[in-house]
Amino acid sequence: MLPRAHRRLLVPLLAVALVGALAGCALFDRDEPGTPQAQSTASAGGGARLEIPTTVAAGQVSLIQRLGEDGPLRTLSVERDGAWQCVDCAGDGVTSRGMLAPELTARLQVLLATPALADETDQARRYRTTCIDALTSSLLTSTGLITSQDCPGEERTPVAGEILLLLTQATPAEIEG
Template identity: 85%
Template sequence: MLLRAHPRLLLPVLAAVVVGALTGCSLFDRGPRGNPAAQPSASAGGGAQLEIPTTVAVGQVSLIQRLGEDGPLRTLSVERGGAWQCLDCAGDGVTSRGTLAPELTERLQVLLANPALADETDQARRYRSTCIDALTSSLLTSTGLITSQDCPGEERTPVAGEILLLLTQATPAEVKG
């Protein structure tokens, strides 16, 4: 009943619960010396499987997307050198891997190093979701979590919006909404 009274709170809370439940860690879990905790990954079938990240190092980024409450959770992680792994990127349950072109890797690093990114985090903006059943995209950067929804009237953050566009155009992660 409480969730029906505050539907705007449902999606961010649901995303945080899903991320926490799937990883068993908090979003701010840090290892010794403030380094991100290690993320071991192995599937039940014995092959490697991408886990949903809870932290990323400088120069890395993860994109977590979901269309509505019941849509599949797509996760894309990009390393500093441009190598990427995507779990359910096209919504088909397939894990994909690749490497960004050198010029895209360089552009991504410039965007991730932009000091303005700190002003675009959910915490700095006091972000609240505004739509139900919209595509929600969350970028996890070393600066913090940056969430956006693909719905009328929501303004994209300039730097994070450019990162989102770069990632979705250069990988199988497609913005569908």
Template identity: 60%
Template structure:
């Protein structure tokens, strides 16, 4: 089990990566054709990948949501056993925790294991954020980042949308202004 410090830093690192991706920014000195940085020996950390290939550990999923450029960033992390932690769930700075019921956890594991999910990643769809000021939801899964927005006419990837609905219905998901 990783030290407590790493379990706290990982969601923050994921959030920082997502904010950079949602802002359409690239990180200086990092390009898609750059080789991965060497992994420090003995850290127990997974081999780092490219920025566009960010993934979660097997069976885990993170949901990051933000309204517009200035809205609060809501971060929901769900473990393979269904335990979840939501940081700033309602935009009020509160962190909530809970557990999906067994049926929800089983359903989530099935959706995350669906081979079709790989075709829904931002990379596979060549997805680009197009709306300004709308709710942007990004799922970080083992197959990669999957982003969607609440924009008129935007088609949501079907499997990722089922995951998004399951997570938002099972947790305190609503961002309030």
């Protein structure tokens, strides 16, 4: 049996690995090139709801956040035109939709097209989660997955950090501890 501290680190690592694995699998399951894919499941009300996206096209971004290993999973997807959808934004099970302001949409597109973003991916940085019970944020961009944790001593990636700040300030809710 794993010690408690190891089990607590295992969940965020598995979540990141799952997103990466799903992204790889989704490359073989596209209707047309450049079309974002998302898993859909039936909710309690019988309708389908968006879950974790597995790929995004250029100009699109998805944010997946979780506070600790037991916190709710927040997923936010933003289209090129600034339209966004957030599932379980505040941990209340509610799906919200809206539009980013035109200046924020323009800024987001500039950030997503920045060549330095490719150097900030988990793969390029060989990123590993290290904190227990921290807010883990994963940005899924067309260049790859970029994960960060809110914990002491962790350096923020410049471009992805700015994207994360833009998204969390421009949408309805941040996960609170």
